[in-house]
């Protein structure tokens with residue numbers, strides 16, 4: 250299979266790139282990956298997407314996918330497991346055994362929530378363990394809940410949770426919160442909130458159906474304590490999905506793709522869009538914007554060639 254451009258990723262960045270590239274008459278293939286629709290599939294109302302006062306995340310993404318297909322974008326349900334960007338046409342190896350070739354590639358693989366990696370996290374995911382307070386807070390009305398993390402996004406999630414839960418314990422590995430947003434003061438002032446500083450969550454325990462407690466390790470004296478919990482929200486940041494590009498594209502110390510001149514990666518003809526190259530804004534609208542830019546840059550590159 251050979252295309253003018255292959256887009257990796259079906260979040261706002263990839264699908265917007267798909268709309269622009271196919272409307273620009275490029276023979277375009279978009280490979281959806283493990284999360285068709287991207288991060289917004291795991292949220293409820295989106296209220297900062299211009300043109301929609303409020304729209305559910307999944308509805309927005311289904312609309313975007315339909316629009317890309319209407320514009321002529323081919324979409325494949327598969328994940329890219331390996332790439333060869335050392336020679337053109339570029340080769341992408343898929344988890345279904347197929348190979349796809351492209352004159353140009355747009356990388357829009359976004360970012361994923363960082364995991365704790367402790368026992369119980371995987372077993373109790375969606376059985377009390379969550380990464381999205383916006384989505385799941387109502388399930389924890391009048392319950393005892395723990396949130397792990399101390400940055401701005403953790404504090405935003407924590408503030409949201411305080412409107413629902415009976416008690417919220419913030420577990421933070423450092424001796425002070427790292428978030429700069431004033432929202433952390435609101436969290437700290439809430440009588441429902443207790444902060445355990447210099448503490449690491451070591452294990453999530455349950456009764457096989459749901460979370461019942463967690464094990465905390467004090468980082469100063471290494472003592473362990475068990476506290477009851479009905480829910481655990483993991484808010485320790487996002488990691489860009491760049492592992493398959495290691496050794497092929499320049500990646501910064503934090504794992505983000507390095508771009509110059511807006512969307513160009515370190516290899517000619519390979520462009521990047523969205524959260525995969527954006528540690529700063531990480532919004533649907535900015536991802537869509539860079540998806541548009543990458544498609545236009547890609548078109549200019551192919552025309553010149």
Ligand SMILES: Cc1cc2nc3c(=O)[nH]c(=O)nc-3n(C[C@H](O)[C@H](O)[C@H](O)COP(=O)(O)OP(=O)(O)OC[C@H]3O[C@@H](n4cnc5c(N)ncnc54)[C@H](O)[C@@H]3O)c2cc1C
Pocket residue numbers: 257258259260261262263280281282283284285286287288289291292294295296297298327328329330357358359360361380381383490493522523524525531532533534536
């Ligand atoms: C709970 C939650 C709520 C949010 N709410 C808002 C909001 O209200 N407003 C807002 O502006 N932003 C919001 N955001 C942020 C927003 O969702 C992201 O900034 C945006 O989705 C990033 O878009 P993206 O296209 O760069 O990547 P993503 O949405 O992360 O999509 C990445 C895509 O890449 C694909 N992919 C990954 N690896 C591979 C691979 N190996 N092969 C093929 N495909 C691959 C995935 O399947 C996915 O389709 C929210 C995020 C979360 C998690």
